[in-house]
Amino acid sequence: MQTTGLPLKGIKILSIEQYGAGPYGTMLLADLGAEIIKIEAPSMGGDVSRATGPYFLGAQDSQFYQTFSRGKSSIALEIKSPEGRAQFEALVKEADAVANNLRGDQPAKMAVTYDDLKSINPKIVCAHLSAYGRDNDRASWPGYDYLMQAEAGLMSMSGEPDGPPVRCGLSIIDFHTGSQLAVGLLAGILGAQRTGQGCDIDVALFDTALHQLSYPATWYLNEGVEVGRLPRGAHPSIAPSQAFKTQDGWLMLMCQTPKFWEIFCAKTGRPDLLADPRFSSIPARRANLVALTEVLDALLSTQSTAEWIALLGGHVPVAPIYNIGQALDSAHVKAIGMTDAVDHPDAKNGRLQMLASPIKVNGKRPAGKRAPKMGEH
Numbered sequence: 001m002q003t004t005g006l007p008l009k010g011i012k013i014l015s016i017e018q019y020g021a022g023p024y025g026t027m028l029l030a031d032l033g034a035e036i037i038k039i040e041a042p043s044m045g046g047d048v049s050r051a052t053g054p055y056f057l058g059a060q061d062s063q064f065y066q067t068f069s070r071g072k073s074s075i076a077l078e079i080k081s082p083e084g085r086a087q088f089e090a091l092v093k094e095a096d097a098v099a100n101n102l103r104g105d106q107p108a109k110m111a112v113t114y115d116d117l118k119s120i121n122p123k124i125v126c127a128h129l130s131a132y133g134r135d136n137d138r139a140s141w142p143g144y145d146y147l148m149q150a151e152a153g154l155m156s157m158s159g160e161p162d163g164p165p166v167r168c169g170l171s172i173i174d175f176h177t178g179s180q181l182a183v184g185l186l187a188g189i190l191g192a193q194r195t196g197q198g199c200d201i202d203v204a205l206f207d208t209a210l211h212q213l214s215y216p217a218t219w220y221l222n223e224g225v226e227v228g229r230l231p232r233g234a235h236p237s238i239a240p241s242q243a244f245k246t247q248d249g250w251l252m253l254m255c256q257t258p259k260f261w262e263i264f265c266a267k268t269g270r271p272d273l274l275a276d277p278r279f280s281s282i283p284a285r286r287a288n289l290v291a292l293t294e295v296l297d298a299l300l301s302t303q304s305t306a307e308w309i310a311l312l313g314g315h316v317p318v319a320p321i322y323n324i325g326q327a328l329d330s331a332h333v334k335a336i337g338m339t340d341a342v343d344h345p346d347a348k349n350g351r352l353q354m355l356a357s358p359i360k361v362n363g364k365r366p367a368g369k370r371a372p373k374m375g376e377h
Contacts (some may be wrong), residue, residue, distance in 0.1 A: 006033025022101025
């Protein structure tokens with residue numbers, strides 16, 4: 001789909017961004033047609049992710065950087081210099097928003113808050129993504145995703161019960177916070193269009209991480225119950241809802257309702273499990289999780305993962321547990337078009353293979369475009 005048919009066409013956002021969280025959020029907006037202009041300081045080498053290896057694409061470019069800045073523009077200017085500041089303020093006059101993922105104490109120092117910019121453009125929305133926020137005693141603290149997973153309690157819920165705390169394999173808090181930046185920024189722009197007045201929007205990695213505790217947080221705050229690490233990533237209150245062994249690997253089975261348990265037992269030829277008092281209800285299955293795991297491991301180990309998916313897929317919530325290669329090479333990924341290729345002068349054969357946008361507009365994924373060289377626009 002060309003940018004002319006995208007819902008955010010005509011929205012202009014300046015972004016003082018680097019690395020992962022902020023660029024991820026603004027990239028979602030670029031996918032939807034917004035003009036995202038990266039403000040990059042040559043004295044600092046621009047976005048630090050340009051130098052993040054191990055796979056580089058010529059000077060000041062890398063596959064890591066390309067992952068988070070597709071479809072954007074880049075202007076090289078030193079915002080802290082008088083000349084650069086004047087250039088920046090000229091851009092602010094014509095922009096809808098200024099985004100940043102600076103340390104919490106930096107937006108005020110760099111004069112990129114709403115109070116700093118409202119005299120230039122009263123409708124400007126200033127969206128700030130930081131580690132711990134701008135209004136507390138940690139405003140000056142540096143911070144990254146893994147730290148948030150640790151302190152927010154998420155690592156206490158991941159891994160096996162007898163093992164050490166484990167983080168998620170990817171920087172999910174960066175991506176969640178970037179997504180919340182995008183939501184907050186769009187809300188601010190809608191408000192400014194309605195009222196003529198912009199605002200500050202703040203999101204923080206720590207706040208987002210804590211918010212992802214979700215219902216276990218509600219349980220602790222009201223009942224004092226702490227959800228810890230459960231075997232094979234099991235659900236804290238529903239069973240079977242975890243990983244199980246197959247003949248050649250693993251699958252994830254999630255019988256979240258009695259209906260799915262009944263269908264599973266019928267399709268696997270084990271209706272006797274329905275009459276077993278240990279497994280007759282969700283609470284009973286959860287109380288007898290060890291026994292249930294042993295029974296289902298023995299059952300599911302009689303066939304391959306693919307055979308079970310062929311039998312159960314579409315009837316019971318089930319999925320193969322894949323590695324990255326298996327996931328990306330799967331027929332389903334190809335069928336839904338979740339990978340694409342963008343032109344890039346320094347990529348192999350001039351094409352860089354990438355993930356496509358997860359958002360469709362009128363049934364089509366937006367066309368991909370490589371991230372810019374520094375100061376390209």
